[in-house]
Amino acid sequence: ILPSVIAELNKNPVEGFSAGLIDDDDIYKWEVVIIGPQDTLFEGGFFKAYLTFPYDYPLRPPKMKFITELWHPNVAKNGDVCISILHEPGEDKFGYEKPEERWLPIHTVETIMISVISMLADPNSDSPANVDAGKEWREDPNGEFKRKVARCVRKSQEMAFD
Numbered sequence: 001i002l003p004s005v006i007a008e009l010n011k012n013p014v015e016g017f018s019a020g021l022i023d024d025d026d027i028y029k030w031e032v033v034i035i036g037p038q039d040t041l042f043e044g045g046f047f048k049a050y051l052t053f054p055y056d057y058p059l060r061p062p063k064m065k066f067i068t069e070l071w072h073p074n075v076a077k078n079g080d081v082c083i084s085i086l087h088e089p090g091e092d093k094f095g096y097e098k099p100e101e102r103w104l105p106i107h108t109v110e111t112i113m114i115s116v117i118s119m120l121a122d123p124n125s126d127s128p129a130n131v132d133a134g135k136e137w138r139e140d141p142n143g144e145f146k147r148k149v150a151r152c153v154r155k156s157q158e159m160a161f162d
Contacts, residue, residue, distance in 0.1 A: 002027045002053060005109055017113045019051070028053045032064075032113065033160075036153060040121045041146055045153035046160035049081070049116075051109070061086045061103035064116065068156045071148040073123040073134035082129035085115045096127055 006027075009019050019032045030051040036042030047070055053062040064086060066079040074082050084101040091099055128134025136145035 001058065006030075009109065014110050014113065016117045019109060019113070022050065028055065028057075030109075034113065034117060034120070036156075037117050037121045041149040042120045042153060045156040047152075047156055048159075049079070051112070058105040058107070060088065061107070062112070064112070068159060069152050071130070071133050071145070071152050072120065073125045073128035073130055073137050074119050075133075076129040080129065081116060081119075082127075083115055083119050083124075085112060 006019070006021065016037065017032055017034045019030055021027065022029045022031045030053070032049050032051055034047045034049065036045030036047065045068075047066055047068045049064055049066045049068070051062045051064050054060045064081040066075055066081065070079070076082060084097045085103060085107060087097065087102045089099070089103045089105075092102065123134075123137050125134040125137045128137075133145065133148075136143070136148070
């Protein structure tokens, strides 16, 4: 299924991101670059991440990890992305998410990336993966949070053009 997904993305690219294999010999590991969405603090950034698919994809979700530094409530300090669409299917043991908000086999790379781009534009600070970023986003989004995001955007631009 993954070879046809990558062929489709190459044939019909989706605005806001690009995706490809890290290594042509491993269909389960992808590199994606998300372009910071317009009219957000992330605008102008080029954020590289890895998508790692389980062998039983699409029954289970891939994992996503930003390689480019990203200051965001829903991105752990180690780069792991924490959004509902990437959580294992079924009931949430904490009762925070509805099963239909979590991974479903109908999700595609495109729906994942659209969700992540949307997450950049509209962080969820109710259950942050990065508690410090979540606190800054809630208490002072135009202060320290904005300054740290701007630094990440600058660094991402430098890395993209090196």
